[in-house]
Amino acid sequence: MSQVKCTQCGTELSGKERFCPRCGHAVEETQAQATAAPETETSDVPLVVTEQPASGRRGKKLTPLSVFLSILICIVLVILETGTSLAGIVKMSLGETAIETAVGNVALAELKTAQLSGSGDRGETLPELIYDSISPEFKDYMPEKEEALDAIEDILEEDFVKDFLAEKTQDYVSDILTDSGDGRIEVDEVTDLIRENRKKLEDLTQGAYRITDSDIEEIGEYLEQNKVLEDMELSQLQGENEPAFDLVQNLFSYWMLGILAGLCLLFLVLLFLVNRKFRRSMVYVGISFLIVGAADVVLAMMTGSISDMLNDALKLGKNFYVTLLSPVRINSFIVGGCTLLVGLLGLILPQVFRKKRPAAGR
Secondary structure: OOOOOOOOOOOOEEEOOEEEEOOEEEEHHHHHHHHHHHOOOOOOOOOOOOOOOOOOOOOOOOOOOHHHHHHHHHHHHHHHHHHHHHHEEEHOOOHHHHHHHHOOOOOOOOOHHHHHHHOOOOEEEEOOOOOOHHHHHOOOOOOOOOHHHHHHHOOOOOOOOHHHHHHHHHHHHHHHHHHOOOOOOOHHHHHHHHHHHHHHHHHHHHHOOOHHHHHHHHHHHHHHHHHHHHOOOHHHHHHOOOOHHHHHHHOOOOHHHHHHHHHHHHHHHHHHHHOOOHHHHHHHHHHHHHHHHHHHHHHHOOOHHHHHHHHHHOOOOOOHHHHHHHHHHHHHHHHHHHHHHHHHHHHHHHHHHHHOOOOOOO
């Protein structure tokens, strides 16, 4: 029998005593307590602790298949996010205010009729076109041609002309983005504009000539015969660049925006399901946002080149397109910067939280 100590005074006992010889405490009670108490001395055999995986974390190892699927989903996400971002930027940028400002910056007096029609066979300016379409009877009451052209240039800067052009330009842009119409300027619209503002036109003759309905009809016939307005119809441009117009109209439609947003959400969910770890999924999400943000910034820097391309298609002057795309440039920088920030946070924050997590078993 192993030796025990008296629980009362600490005297070592052989185990045969019934009472402690020093303090008289009962030995049976001391042995019972010693038997119930666990050994406190450490053993010489090293203790090996095997770390068991936490519950619910099995099967989360990084596999080549999960990496491949994650990269594939990330590529699709980049495409979807870029399309959604581009469509949103253009829709919120090309509003009525932007178009009115752009039209206000168009130098109408410097426009060539060949630029408007795209035919390239007419070198006259827009004021010269208007002057040539005026009936001879009316010209007899007008000043000399140069002075008359100066007066026509002044009229082209009038608010009623600018407002009319801004309204028609808005129709063109809406038709391009949504395919809601043909995008055209009708001869009747021009003649009605002249009829409503004939008093300002009569000032060219200092009131010596009164514009009649017959004069206005002659102007309409001239526009029809020379097909200036017909050549400016959006359908003419669509016929020459049909694939590009179809792509733009489909991309910037509201139903396409909804589909793109829904697909983005779906592929985000798939990305988390494939990785099964929040931190690893956020790395791919962060990378996709960084790529999209960089694309938005590149778009902002390319607005000048885009202005040149648009001016080649319909020559309204580069300054017109630069002004029109100015909100696109600004919004692209803003959206791109915010997207880049979200991408950086997606990469950094999971790593920060990982470092702050306490070690297992502490």
